[in-house]
Amino acid sequence: MGACAKTTRGSDDDRSNVSAQNPQTEDVMKGETVETTLGDLIAALTEEASRSIADEKTVYSVVAYILSDLLRLSGPVSRTWH
Secondary structure, three states, rough: OOOEEEOOOOOOOHHHHHHHHHHHHHHHHOOEEEEOHHHHHHHHHHHHHHOOOOOOHHHHHHHHHHHHHHHHHHHOOOOOOO
């Protein structure tokens, strides 16, 4: 079972910087839906947070806050088993 993430945030400078690192990120920056697993999302958030934050415990706290916010802002839970 995968999770879908959609975003339209980011400036043009951010887009060119990020898309050079990961072509799939360019799709997200355009506001397109990208399917991923929750584990992949957590790993990516952890990797990005650890680039800016030295303390491992703080990294995990930041990731938890981000995930909490994403889940709070997501749509209703599907009632259909996939």
